[in-house]
Amino acid sequence: MDFRYLPATEADKTQMLEKIGAKSTDELFSDIPEKVRLDRKLNLKEPTSEYELKKEMVAMAAKNANLQDYSSFLGAGVYDHFIPSVVDHVISRQEFYTSYTPYQPEMTQGELQAMFEFQTMVSEITGMPIVNSSLYDGGTAVVEAMYLSNVQTKKKKILVSEALHPEYRQLVKTASKGKGLEIVEIGLTDGKTDLAQLEKEIDEDTASVIVQYPNFLGQIEPLDKINALIKAQPKAMMIVSSNPLALGYLTPPSEFGADIVVGDTQVFGIPAQLGGPHCGYFATTDKLMRKVPGRFVGETVDQDGQRGYVLALQTREQHIRREKATSNITSNQALNAVASSAAMSALGKNGVKDMSKLNMQKARYTKQQLEEAGLPAAFSGSIFNEFVVKLSQPVKEVNEKLFDKGIVGGFDLGIVYPEFENHMLIATTEIRSKEEIDAFVKELGDINNG
């Protein structure tokens, strides 16, 4: 069988083996001890022609209900937003998607500059001066922030709000075991971090407090009050996980004294794609610059004094520091960072704010309409684009009924918060029309009363 990715002809092979001085390619594998040599063919599906494989993959993809065919009110950390067409055209350029880490800067100025621009955009949105060139995703960015707080403060106690994304909280727990960190979860009051408990738990052993803004339940956490409590312990650090789209309109965590702001730029130009790859960001203060995980792109000059970009502060990284590195992170999410940069560039200064406000307006309309349909919000505070309602029956069953009407319902909170059984977390983004919202409200109201 011929393979279209493998160019060697029999004549090529003969000539090359002659140069090598080997009789056959098998000879090149003779150093593999016979005992470990595989003496049979791998048992895999047979090679498939391009046409047949594409047909099969189209059929496999069609077995999934894709959000474009539904009205989705599902968020919970992954959102269905408008993606400008420019994004995919930019990241489909092979110079971006087939290249690798720009270790040879003269040949990879395009990638490096794109990363420098990403750092600048995230810096603008978060208000933090130092931003790296991306991490795997929002969850691992929180983990890296936790590590940094431990390295910086030499303390081991980490206070984590229960309103931090439940999966991020699981990652933090898994990761804490490696370094022997102590995780203390701070409970909720009316859908927000319980400040009284936070005040009680924070002490001189505390490395950091991790909160989410807006939080997992959609609520806008009072970062001013949280910061005041953290300030009582001079060493403890304030880590805020933040949806960057919300920061188009909301006061950024930097204004409330955050030490590290992390999150995911999936909201800008990255499709849900079953949860990954997305794109984590890591933003912090000048003081912590030299302890930041992952890659930085820095500005410099060439021999003629012309502006250029290179990977900077590489001496922090694992390939040089080995076991002394503060993080083992090697790759970043460069291609997705380019996608987010293209989306942020298309939206620009006004678009990010407009999109942020649209989310707030539409979510409020959904919330108010549901209230009129007998489904008031479970919590009293202000929201960004998500809120919680309590249903009369299990969310899973409600969602099955909604699905039959062409609607993907909200997140079943009871799965992760036993106290919120039958509670649904509902997201409304800018792409949901009034018509779709009205239909959702009607169906949900009918099911709930039915």
Add this chain to the structure above:
Amino acid sequence: MANENFPLIFERSKEGRVGYNLPALDVPEVNLEEEIGADFVRKVDANLPEVDELELMRHYTGLSNRNFGIHTGFYPLGSCTMKYNPVINEDVVRLPGFSHIHPYQDTRTIQGALELMYDLQVHLEEITGMDEITLQPAAGSQGEWTALMVFKAFHEANGESHRNEVIVPDSAHGTNPASAAIAGFKIVEVKSNDKGLVDVEDLKKVVNENTAALMLTNPNTLGLFETQILEMSEIIHEAGGKMYYDGANLNAIMGYARPGDMGFDAVHLNLHKTFTGPHGGGGPGSGPIGVTDELAAYLPKPVVVEKDGVYDLDYDRPESIGMVKNFYGNFGINVRSYTYIRTLGAEGLKKASELAVLNANYIMRSLQEKYELPFTQHCKHEFVISGNKQKALGIRTSDIAKRLMDFDIHPPTVYFPLIVDEALMIEPTETESKETLDHFIDTMLQIADEAENNPDIIHSAPHKTPVKRLDETRASRKPVFRWNKEEK
């Protein structure tokens, strides 16, 4: 390219330009500021660029023209497996049924995605000889750390939580010791011998009752197969430790040998290397791990399971180390890798390894007269030469790298592994034709000749790139990590 600064997108910005149209506000407007309070309304807008759509496309097209990809030319970056990234992968991953699905949708509405993940796991199990695979880790380094946490959980469950040492060869990639340290282990180094292989006598000395694991790449970072692998496995297992396989170099042995048959207990794969992820300019990657049956219970959750043709996510794994990445891994990369594996099948994957090894040996034997070859046995998919001969003439390996750019060749990995002076690590991959390899060989021989007869042309390289050699130390000494308007 004109000799002037290529503008940043911020420098293309003009107040009032617009590059977007959002859906209309079709619901009654409420006063947001009144509701949330002035303290929570942003005072200063994020200063993002204001550009129209054409300007945006020109900007990014301009940037892409200042970048080098695999479709541009030869990219023999050792240890990174820069093989052709098939374009069908890009079409498949963009099917709406793969790209626009939410991780929290009812599993009955994502059966196609779960089927793909499950079948990919089955294929990777067979390729590696491991019993169970998880696709959760985002990249190789996260896979390493995940497997080490699995080892840790295993040792603890067996009442051996004192095992706190991980053995790493001196030729290992820096990520290995870094991952082990983050997982809470102490690093013990084992030396290489004069053949570039792990010194088994030294391994016997460093192994002890505290050994948790040995981390090994095979073939190793010099591109050489660890011929005493079975002895090494036995030494580690007898001491009660576990064997960890760094899959960075799996491209050398697909269909020829499997880590599971060499005694490894856990394996990570770099799907963005071996299985055409693609590399994305530095990511996203995907770093699944595979383990033996006795470790499977500790794998991160959830696990994709199948029953009577119905796929589901199993969260009921009481001994699991927990989640290591939100959701289920980098699905978009996994879709591409699945497409690649299905294109080649067993026959194509074995042929890929065969040709990757043939290509590497062909280049190695063609360069060995002009460049120092520290280890002379047949290599696998890559090899390391030293620039020591050229260094004696005043030409460093970094100079050779810059000169290669003049010939539209991306330089190999340089100064790694650390145990070879002036190292050049060359990995051609199987997707390059003999003509491309010959162009590279001719260029390298010409540079060796220039080192003797015309060193100036090497010192002044690169000559064709949009910028000349960049001052890398300045970027770290005077860090500028974002654009500032004030500077202009």
